[in-house]
Amino acid sequence: MGAIDIINVTKSFGDTPVLKNINLNIKDGEFLILVGPSGCGKSTLMNTVAGLEDVTSGQINIAGRDVTNLSPKNRDIAMVFQSYALYPTMDVRRNISFGLEMRKVPKKERNQTVDRIADLLQISHLLDRKPSQLSGGQRQRVAMGRALARSPKVFLLDEPLSNLDAKLRVEMRMEIKKMHKRLGTTIIYVTHDQIEAMTLADRIAVLSEGIVQQFGTPYEIYNDPANRFVADFMGSPAMNFIECDIEDGRLIVETDGQDYKFEVPDRDVLQKSGLKRVVLGLRPEMITEAKPDQKRQFTQEISMLVEETEPMGADTMVTGLWNSTEIQGRVSPEAGHAAKLNDKHTLLHVDTSKAVFFHLETGERVR
Amino acid sequence: MSHTFANGFNAGRAFIYATLVFFALLYISPLYIILTTSFKDIEEIRSGNLLALPDEPTLYAWIKAWGSACTGSDCNGLAPFFWNSIRIVIPAVLISTIIGALNGYVLAQWRFRGSDMLFGALLFGCFIPFQVILLPMSILLGKMGLANTISGLVMVHVIYGIAFTTLFFRNYYVAIPSDLTKAAKLDGAGFFSIFTNVFLPMSTPIFVVTIIWQFTQIWNDFLFGVVYSGSGTQPITVALNNLVNTSVGGKEYNVDMAAAVIAALPTLLVYVVAGKYFVKGLTAGAVKG
């Protein structure tokens, strides 16, 4: 049982508000990812859940119990730090068992736990080493081991993989996912890695300037962003944002010297909103090479002057101007190559079935 | 090529070494004179060459300086005062170091509102001249009934030393990431168990630095010793001064020299034994996990 309710939590350092009225209900066994730009308050939120920082106002419940005024050790929480924070003078065995030692678990039981966890994380051969004698990946495992040793109700992981190289990160990501499946413990996990967020999360909370911008499943966050900030922050390469005039519920886009009228599913919404101009949000993968045989509703063929091509392996990004704004499309490597040769005027296929709209000034969704 | 290089190298080196040896000799010559003189008898000192080695080395001066030389009206040598100094230095060093370690730990890892200001105020304590506190301190000691006692001197040295010991430990502990304390808190450790389990084991270098510093300061102290001690509680520095200034009959330079070496021996010893940690401790950066 490890549901977490964060209710109206506010945190200020002196006069500086860092968390502003945070509300999150995390279900028992859920894998919550916390994302947001650096300095937006992710670590502070983790620390308040752990009890390492007091909240200025609000309440935190764990497993239905109010823990707002409980000290960290009584919250039954384990945390993995970005810096790992291994005790430098203790060997790996004692690093893992220290929490048990402090909780007066008998030595024999402690050793059994350490052996079991070391086995699980494949660090049995490292138990007698000091942290300074370990590689980055091994330290990361020991930090995980220390968190696992106590079988807590909740795991907090603050950018646990950000100090690893790319390959190791992918490996550990899969292991963490497997571990969560097996243990079913509630996890709050901070990251700024898009892919980590999308692959691991049951739900994602997007934080900016101490405010939860959106709280939803990876699908909702990606396809139905609450505002321009979320749309921009999630997804790599980022979503295209194009200011367009609205005419009769259609969007006017000028590119390569030609005007196009884009049909969108939300035509009524646009008409009812009474707006004259709007920001169109369109992900790069919705702009692809021309597919003459795939004409459907909400698709359009346009000609674009490709100014730049950027091969990414599986796809090639093509850059052009729509309404004088730079946009990126995602085409096959062959189409990308052809675009470079073809005098740069390239036929593209635009799918507006998933287009979203934002208010010019506020960046909120037009719905 | 390598030949010419080697020649230039040697000439330069020779000059550097010659200079070094010259200054080393200059620095060590007083110690040489003190030591040789202390092993001579008084006849040889009067007649002989100051720089010569003793003709017939004798321990007479050492034995007298230790056991029977006159320091004022008593003639029991330096021995009683040596033990006075030991009885002052050991508790004063230990207490001020332990308090400094705890202070530094709190100021670096358990910040509270105003903790930086408190640290600033404590730092100010490093710059208070001895003379300024002489009078108020003696009034305080009198009121506490500690005037002219060993405990009184211990207290003065502890109070005066806390500013320095706190500074040393605070600056050492502030370089240790606060995540370590956070992790230990989550592991269920409290204020003291975090200190003893996490911080103490990594503190050897800074303990050595602090202990050497405090030991040298307190052992060599003269002013507090002369002001706050009574006739039976004087530290060795005060006794040395009295011994040199008391002349019954002619001046016995050999005894004075032996007494000076005896008074300086413990600090020398501390440097020889722990000196390499001292350098290590001063240069040690953050402990990286």
Ligand SMILES: Nc1ncnc2c1ncn2[C@@H]1O[C@H](COP(=O)(O)OP(=O)(O)O)[C@@H](O)[C@H]1O
């Ligand atoms: N102990 C503190 N005192 C004052 N300001 C702090 C403290 N801890 C964090 N902050 C500030 O709070 C903001 C959020 O920090 P943090 O939660 O670490 O961000 P994130 O983890 O999202 O990068 C930052 O602007 C930071 O400067």
Ligand SMILES: [Mg+2]
């Ligand atoms: Mg952070």
